[in-house]
Amino acid sequence: MEFEDFAPKLSMLLYGVIGFVVVVGGLLLLLDVVPNYFARRREAALVAASLSTSDGPAPTLGRRVRKHREGLLGLAFLLPALLLLLIGLVIPAIRTILLSLRNGDSTAFVGLDNYLWIFRENDIVRVLLNTAGWVILVPLLATSVGLLYAVMVDRARFEAVAKSLIFLPMAISFVGAGIIWRFVYAYRGEGDQIGLLNWLWTLVGGEPRQWLNEGPLNTFLLIVVMVWIQAGFAMVILSAAIKAIPSDIVEAARLDGVTPWQMFWRVTLPSIRPALIVVIVTISIGTMKIFDIVRTMTNGNFDTNVVALEMYNQAFRYQQAGQGSALAVFLFILVIPIVIFQIRNLRRQREG
Amino acid sequence: MTTTTPVLAGEATAEPTPRTAAGRVRKRLNSRTATIVSIIIALIWTVPTFGLLLSSFRPEDDIKQTGWWTFFSNPQLTFQNYNDVLFGRSSSSGQLANYFVNSLVITIPSVLFPIAFAALAAYALSWINFRGRDWLYIAVFALQIVPLQMALVPLLSFFSRGVSLGGITLLPPWDLDNEGKFIQVWFAHTCFALPFAVFLLHNFISQLPGELMEAARVDGAGHSKIFRSVVLPLITPALASLAIFQFLWVWNDLLVALIFAGGGRETAPLTVRLAELAGTRGGEWQRLTAGAFVSIVIPLIVFLSLQRYFVRGLLTGSVKG
Numbered sequence: 001m002e003f004e005d006f007a008p009k010l011s012m013l014l015y016g017v018i019g020f021v022v023v024v025g026g027l028l029l030l031l032d033v034v035p036n037y038f039a040r041r042r043e044a045a046l047v048a049a050s051l052s053t054s055d056g057p058a059p060t061l062g063r064r065v066r067k068h069r070e071g072l073l074g075l076a077f078l079l080p081a082l083l084l085l086l087i088g089l090v091i092p093a094i095r096t097i098l099l100s101l102r103n104g105d106s107t108a109f110v111g112l113d114n115y116l117w118i119f120r121e122n123d124i125v126r127v128l129l130n131t132a133g134w135v136i137l138v139p140l141l142a143t144s145v146g147l148l149y150a151v152m153v154d155r156a157r158f159e160a161v162a163k164s165l166i167f168l169p170m171a172i173s174f175v176g177a178g179i180i181w182r183f184v185y186a187y188r189g190e191g192d193q194i195g196l197l198n199w200l201w202t203l204v205g206g207e208p209r210q211w212l213n214e215g216p217l218n219t220f221l222l223i224v225v226m227v228w229i230q231a232g233f234a235m236v237i238l239s240a241a242i243k244a245i246p247s248d249i250v251e252a253a254r255l256d257g258v259t260p261w262q263m264f265w266r267v268t269l270p271s272i273r274p275a276l277i278v279v280i281v282t283i284s285i286g287t288m289k290i291f292d293i294v295r296t297m298t299n300g301n302f303d304t305n306v307v308a309l310e311m312y313n314q315a316f317r318y319q320q321a322g323q324g325s326a327l328a329v330f331l332f333i334l335v336i337p338i339v340i341f342q343i344r345n346l347r348r349q350r351e352g
Numbered sequence: 353m354t355t356t357t358p359v360l361a362g363e364a365t366a367e368p369t370p371r372t373a374a375g376r377v378r379k380r381l382n383s384r385t386a387t388i389v390s391i392i393i394a395l396i397w398t399v400p401t402f403g404l405l406l407s408s409f410r411p412e413d414d415i416k417q418t419g420w421w422t423f424f425s426n427p428q429l430t431f432q433n434y435n436d437v438l439f440g441r442s443s444s445s446g447q448l449a450n451y452f453v454n455s456l457v458i459t460i461p462s463v464l465f466p467i468a469f470a471a472l473a474a475y476a477l478s479w480i481n482f483r484g485r486d487w488l489y490i491a492v493f494a495l496q497i498v499p500l501q502m503a504l505v506p507l508l509s510f511f512s513r514g515v516s517l518g519g520i521t522l523l524p525p526w527d528l529d530n531e532g533k534f535i536q537v538w539f540a541h542t543c544f545a546l547p548f549a550v551f552l553l554h555n556f557i558s559q560l561p562g563e564l565m566e567a568a569r570v571d572g573a574g575h576s577k578i579f580r581s582v583v584l585p586l587i588t589p590a591l592a593s594l595a596i597f598q599f600l601w602v603w604n605d606l607l608v609a610l611i612f613a614g615g616g617r618e619t620a621p622l623t624v625r626l627a628e629l630a631g632t633r634g635g636e637w638q639r640l641t642a643g644a645f646v647s648i649v650i651p652l653i654v655f656l657s658l659q660r661y662f663v664r665g666l667l668t669g670s671v672k673g
Contacts, residue, residue: 005450006450006453008530008531008618009453009454009457009531009534009618010453010457011531012457012531012532012534012535013456013457013460013461013534016457016460016461016534016535016538017460017461017464019461020461020464020465020468023465024468027472028576028579028580031574031575031576031579032574032576032577035574035575035576036574039574070480070481070482071482071483073476073480073575074476074480074481074482074485075476075482077472077473077475077476077480077575077579078472078473078476078477078488080469080472080473081469081470081472081473081492081546081550082473082488084469084539084542084543084546085492085495085543085546085547087510087543088503088507088539088540088542088543088544088546089495089498089502089503089543089544089546089547090495091506092502092503092504092505092506092507092510093498093502093503095505095506096502096503096505096506099505099506145393148389148393149390149393151386152386152387152389152390153390156387156390162390162394164656164659165394165397165398166393166394166397167659168397168398168401168652168655168656169397169401170600170655171600171648171651171652171654171655171656172401172604172648172651172652173603173604173605173606173623173647173648173651174604174606175604175606175623175626175627175630175644175647176604176623176626176644176647176648178627178630179404179626179630179640179641179643179644180400180401180403180404180644181400182630182634182640183400183403183404183407183637183640183641184400184403186637191417192417192418192419192422193419194415194416194417194418194419194420194637195419196399196400196403196419196421199419199421228396228397228400231397232397233666236663236666236667237666237667240667285497288499289499289500289501291606291607292606292607292623292627295606295627296606296626296627296630296631297630299631308501308607311501312607312610312611315504315505316504316610316611321505324505325505327501328499328501328502328504328505329502331499331501331502332497332498332499332501332502335497335499336497339497
């Protein structure tokens with residue numbers, strides 16, 4: 001590994017940073033100079049107008065022009081973001097919808113064939129069922145663990161440290177987490193087991209197993225990895241919501257002599273309902289698009305495949321742009337009911 | 353994807369002691385089970401990572417033949433795995449130093465660009481009056497729900513073949529290869545980050561007091577001046593939390609990198625390389641453990657040192673959809 005290997009990369013980084021400074025700095029400068037120039041011209045025009053006629057429509061004209069300029073200026077502030085969103089997201093999304101109605105190399109129109117294919121092919125139905133399992137179990141388990149933990153360490157000693165421990169996996173990539181857990185599930189045919197799970201399993205008298213090869217258990221074991229990552233997110237949001245419960249409510253309930261159990265179900269849970277919904281919705285949407293964990297741990301083999309991985313395989317490994325696009329659109333359609341549910345909830349919350 | 357922005361109150365008020373004996377017993381019992389359950393959860397959440405970290409320092413034969421928990425009866429540590437996986441000459445050893453640099457080169461501009469563009473856009477959407485502003489904001493906000501899978505195929509074909517409509521070339525192909533592919537990755541990450549970034553910064557910027565803007569305007573400052581010298585200093589914490597989100601997202605991303613950076617040693621980041629090692633050399637635990645830790649260590653440092661901002665960002669914007 002010599003420096004020459006790094007030189008082209010580092011110069012790219014340098015170009016990138018210089019590009020950033022030039023683009024953003026230039027934009028700010030432009031936004032500074034251009035309105036100033038117009039302001040000066042407007043002033044000159046106003047002065048000229050007031051010299052020729054002391055009354056008249058000049059001020060109102062000025063205001064209308066100013067409003068117009070505000071619009072132009074707003075556009076200038078928005079331009080980079082809007083342009084990038086248009087080129088990088090909006091137009092491609094529309095093209096994906098169109099591609100999903102065409103065949104593998106996009107040469108012929110095939111109507112809804114690609115969508116029918118999703119439900120006809122047995123392998124793909126399996127993929128849909130697996131994804132459904134993920135979307136049901138991950139939010140449920142991650143939220144439960146996060147809530148349980150948030151309630152239990154609330155106001156305990158070492159609360160901050162205890163929370164950090166659960167929170168830490170959020171910083172780890174799905175690929176890294178996949179390797180960590182593959183090591184936990186590792187299997188050896190003979191000799192000592194090196195995987196934690198097989199070691200514990202043999203301790204209680206079981207035969208070592210190839211955990212990731214046995215469906216449907218393997219899908220569940222992959223789900224565990226996602227729960228492991230997401231529980232910290234649930235815990236942080238819910239813990240903040242718990243702390244925001246007005247203390248007079250808690251005090252009143254305590255004076256009424258409720259048990260901790262009743263306190264949890266009757267006071268805590270209803271008070272944190274909005275936060276709970278946000279957590280479940282966010283984790284569901286994230287889980288729907290799960291890709292990296294499955295790809296790293298089983299690569300979709302042994303009946304563990306999910307929609308996002310199959311989309312990647314169809315579009316980029318098998319070069320089936322039509323079927324890949326149909327799966328992408330399908331993912332998008334799956335997200336919509338969740339978002340509608342979320343918007344309804346927000347609206348109801350705002351109304352009362 | 354909005355939360356109700358609850359305040360993170362850290363103060364621990366002393367719990368009143370229960371007045372009855374039964375209450376006291378119940379409370380003790382309760383807090384004991386609570387302690388045990390929370391310790392079990394904390395163990396499940398930390399032991400796998402600890403096992404990986406410990407294993408990465410064990411000699412190859414030890415890792416492959418004995419569990420990492422036997423380390424405590426046979427303590428032997430080595431840096432050999434890290435040396436091999438980072439600087440080893442053979443292509444099978446990982447050569448992660450190279451991919452580590454790639455990850456850095458991908459991440460830094462991919463964090464800078466979206467934050468700057470999103471801050472400008474969020475300011476315009478909050479404080480510049482023009483027609484259709486609210487609709488524009490709603491449109492950008494709604495783009496958050498579009499899965500990035502929806503954009504991958506056409507965006508890649510745009511980079512490699514350009515955009516043409518009815519035989520007329522609207523945008524030429526970029527024709528990037530080798531290190532040039534970094535530009536594609538930056539571009540893709542910037543586009544995909546914008547909806548959430550605009551949303552998060554809009555939350556902060558639109559909350560700034562209007563009198564402040566009015567005062568600056570009376571003093572003769574234009575929008576550009578207000579943006580630079582009033583808004584930017586006030587939203588530094590928001591910029592920090594957005595930067596952490598985006599950093600973690602880009603550094604840990606696999607999908608975008610696979611498609612736009614490819615698997616070559618010129619541009620592929622750590623995640624792509626690790627996934628490849630896990631696929632082709634799944635049994636080489638001395639490399640996988642050390643390699644995984646190499647990829648984890650930077651985000652962990654960032655995360656631990658800036659956790660405060662990260663949590664604040666989470667509570668204001670929830671996470672990326």
